[in-house]
Amino acid sequence: MKIIACIKQVPDSEAKVKAEGGQVSWGDAPLVINPFDEYAVEGALQQKEAIGGTVTALCVGPESARDALKHALAMGADEAILVSDPALENLDTVGAARILAAAIQKIGGAEMIIFGRQTLDNGAGLTPAQTARILKMPMLGLAGSIKVEGGSVTVDRVIEEGRQTVSANLPAVLSVVQSIGEPRYPSFMGIRKASKANIPVWSLGDLGVSAPAPVVTRSELINPPVQETTTEIISGETPEAIAEILADKILAEKVL
Amino acid sequence: MKTFVYIDHFKGEIQPASWEALGLAKSLGSASAIVFGSGVDAVVKAAFEFGAEEVLVADDAALADYRAEVYASTLSALASSLNPNLILFPTTARTRELAAMSAVDLETGVLTDISDLDSSLVATRPIYEGKLLEKTACAGKIVLATIRARAFPKPAQNPGAAGSITKVEVKADALSEVKGYAAAESAVNLGDASVIVSGGRGVSNNPALGLDELATAQKGFELIGELASLLGGAVGASRAAVDGGYITYAHQVGQTGKVVSPDLYIACGISGAIQHYVGMRNAKLVVAINKDADAPIFKQARYGALGDLFAIVPALTAALKKKLGK
Ligand SMILES: Cc1cc2nc3c(=O)[nH]c(=O)nc-3n(C[C@H](O)[C@H](O)[C@H](O)COP(=O)(O)OP(=O)(O)OC[C@H]3O[C@@H](n4cnc5c(N)ncnc54)[C@H](O)[C@@H]3O)c2cc1C
Ligand SMILES: Nc1ncnc2c1ncn2[C@@H]1O[C@H](COP(=O)(O)O)[C@@H](O)[C@H]1O
Numbered sequence: 001m002k003i004i005a006c007i008k009q010v011p012d013s014e015a016k017v018k019a020e021g022g023q024v025s026w027g028d029a030p031l032v033i034n035p036f037d038e039y040a041v042e043g044a045l046q047q048k049e050a051i052g053g054t055v056t057a058l059c060v061g062p063e064s065a066r067d068a069l070k071h072a073l074a075m076g077a078d079e080a081i082l083v084s085d086p087a088l089e090n091l092d093t094v095g096a097a098r099i100l101a102a103a104i105q106k107i108g109g110a111e112m113i114i115f116g117r118q119t120l121d122n123g124a125g126l127t128p129a130q131t132a133r134i135l136k137m138p139m140l141g142l143a144g145s146i147k148v149e150g151g152s153v154t155v156d157r158v159i160e161e162g163r164q165t166v167s168a169n170l171p172a173v174l175s176v177v178q179s180i181g182e183p184r185y186p187s188f189m190g191i192r193k194a195s196k197a198n199i200p201v202w203s204l205g206d207l208g209v210s211a212p213a214p215v216v217t218r219s220e221l222i223n224p225p226v227q228e229t230t231t232e233i234i235s236g237e238t239p240e241a242i243a244e245i246l247a248d249k250i251l252a253e254k255v256l
Numbered sequence: 257m258k259t260f261v262y263i264d265h266f267k268g269e270i271q272p273a274s275w276e277a278l279g280l281a282k283s284l285g286s287a288s289a290i291v292f293g294s295g296v297d298a299v300v301k302a303a304f305e306f307g308a309e310e311v312l313v314a315d316d317a318a319l320a321d322y323r324a325e326v327y328a329s330t331l332s333a334l335a336s337s338l339n340p341n342l343i344l345f346p347t348t349a350r351t352r353e354l355a356a357m358s359a360v361d362l363e364t365g366v367l368t369d370i371s372d373l374d375s376s377l378v379a380t381r382p383i384y385e386g387k388l389l390e391k392t393a394c395a396g397k398i399v400l401a402t403i404r405a406r407a408f409p410k411p412a413q414n415p416g417a418a419g420s421i422t423k424v425e426v427k428a429d430a431l432s433e434v435k436g437y438a439a440a441e442s443a444v445n446l447g448d449a450s451v452i453v454s455g456g457r458g459v460s461n462n463p464a465l466g467l468d469e470l471a472t473a474q475k476g477f478e479l480i481g482e483l484a485s486l487l488g489g490a491v492g493a494s495r496a497a498v499d500g501g502y503i504t505y506a507h508q509v510g511q512t513g514k515v516v517s518p519d520l521y522i523a524c525g526i527s528g529a530i531q532h533y534v535g536m537r538n539a540k541l542v543v544a545i546n547k548d549a550d551a552p553i554f555k556q557a558r559y560g561a562l563g564d565l566f567a568i569v570p571a572l573t574a575a576l577k578k579k580l581g582k
């Protein structure tokens with residue numbers, strides 16, 4: 001079975017992100033594989049182990065995004081492909097979905113295309129369903145577990161109301177959540193293999209498509225107002241005494 | 257402005273932020289509600305009571321279970337025939353998918369999780385886990401936007417209100433099949449909760465009970481649940497608590513869980529890691545209960561109680577119960 005895991009590169013979640021001169025700045029924080037997409041790679045590797053096949057990590061991004069792909073290779077992906085082109089700087093999610101769909105077609109399709117739940121930078125959570133729509137494939141979103149049987153896939157979808165079991169015929173697009181299982185650490189062998197790997201870079205010309213014009217655009221970046229919290233530590237002789245004062249403080253705030 | 261508002265419900269259980277979206281739509285001009293499902297009379301009735309002038313209804317057995325493709329095709333066909341300027345949704349797992357797909361069909365885009373929208377349809381939304389905000393707009397002919405729960409005022413309910421019902425044609429091109437629902441893990445609606453009491457790894461730390469880790473954690477979450485239910489709130493959790501198997505993922509607050517904005521957030525036995533903080537930083541009032549005076553959560557909280565949650569949580573429940581006269 002051929003599986004594609006779509007991953008993006010983002011600033012580390014520990015980074016102090018600020019707006020500076022109309023640009024996003026994350027100082028010298030490292031760029032990493034989008035943490036949600038580590039679950040996508042993990043989910044893909046689990047399926048490869050269960051039923052055999054190959055895992056291809058696919059990323060649309062700048063040259064630096066090679067490192068995110070190398071992480072996926074080190075985890076155990078068989079190959080990685082980077083789609084990179086100066087004309088792709090301001091993609092919105094539909095644009096990213098169109099480029100991913102074109103790349104997936106160039107790869108020759110796959111039985112399963114697995115996404116993360118959302119990106120850490122944009123946080124839209126739209127790209128997986130948009131890619132599915134463009135490819136006219138079924139979308140099984142927010143899978144907490146995946147089971148392939150014959151020509152179909154069944155997932156346990158984790159939604160606000162609990163878990164829902166949904167099936168579709170392959171090929172299908174999936175997105176996964178944390179319940180899929182902790183992403184494995186890259187092995188020593190994996191890291192060695194990844195460092196030597198040859199990651200092809202495809203341009204728009206290679207895909208035979210032009211840069212999609214963004215429909216969703218940003219007009220302003222804002223640093224959120226700093227919430228100046230002065231913390232008041234409640235002390236008391238006993239837990240009851242502390243609770244008594246704390247209860248009064250909470251009630252005085254009139255939030256209940 | 258002509259706005260459609262998608263009323264998101266799960267088997268008739270309506271996401272309250274749907275009404276907040278309806279209120280926002282009315283403040284911008286005319287507002288029609290969209291209700292899809294099977295046997296949805298009660299949802300339609302509620303839509304009128306919360307202010308819809310018209311309800312566009314697709315009530316059909318093919319829509320009994322939410323399925324992204326059928327719902328999206330029905331929505332896209334409806335939108336392209338009636339041409340609203342704007343379609344609003346509450347932000348949920350379903351609507352992110354639905355709006356995403358319809359945006360492809362309608363050659364437009366989606367503004368997700370917005371907390372503000374001005375009359376020229378410029379929206380404000382969080383990026384980089386809420387560390388930044390952006391103003392953003394959609395150049396499509398029909399703008400799609402999902403609103404963050406509790407960011408816009410909820411309109412008053414006007415019992416008995418009615419209006420016109422327009423039937424919507426169903427486009428049944430399902431690509432997936434809903435096989436069933438696991439016995440509901442009890443619906444957890446953190447996004448809409450006005451009070452959240454959360455537990456972290458600390459809920460499993462009470463050697464005095466002489467129980468193993470999981471049983472201790474169960475006891476800890478029982479105490480947290482009692483406080484939450486007294487305050488009409490929901491139970492949240494840190495990732496460490498979820499990873500430890502103390503409670504299910506649906507309860508997780510933070511970067512890989514839910515972003516919440518309650519009036520009151522009480523963090524019990526949670527250290528306050530950045531990935532947790534980004535999920536609860538929008539709370540109006542944060543209270544922390546922790547044994548460690550140096551825990552970062554104390555810098556994020558307005559009030560801190562230094563001590564064992566197993567002693568302080570039940571004492572706080574008792575004190576509030578008395579003071580609230582419950
Ligand atoms: C990519 C990524 C994504 C992540 N996403 C999330 C997320 O969505 N949500 C999230 O929460 N975390 C997330 N994390 C994990 C996060 O970094 C922390 O590891 C996690 O939040 C810690 O949980 P905790 O505070 O419960 O546990 P700990 O950090 O272990 O803290 C436990 C606290 O309990 C206190 N304590 C112990 N016993 C008691 C007692 N009896 N009474 C009172 N206090 C007590 C301790 O003093 C300590 O402060 C993520 C991490 C990464 C790398
Ligand atoms: N540039 C990209 N390259 C590869 N995959 C992407 C890219 N952007 C988004 N994705 C995938 O789509 C998911 C959702 O992204 P988003 O809609 O931006 O929140 C991510 O978790 C990735 O799996």
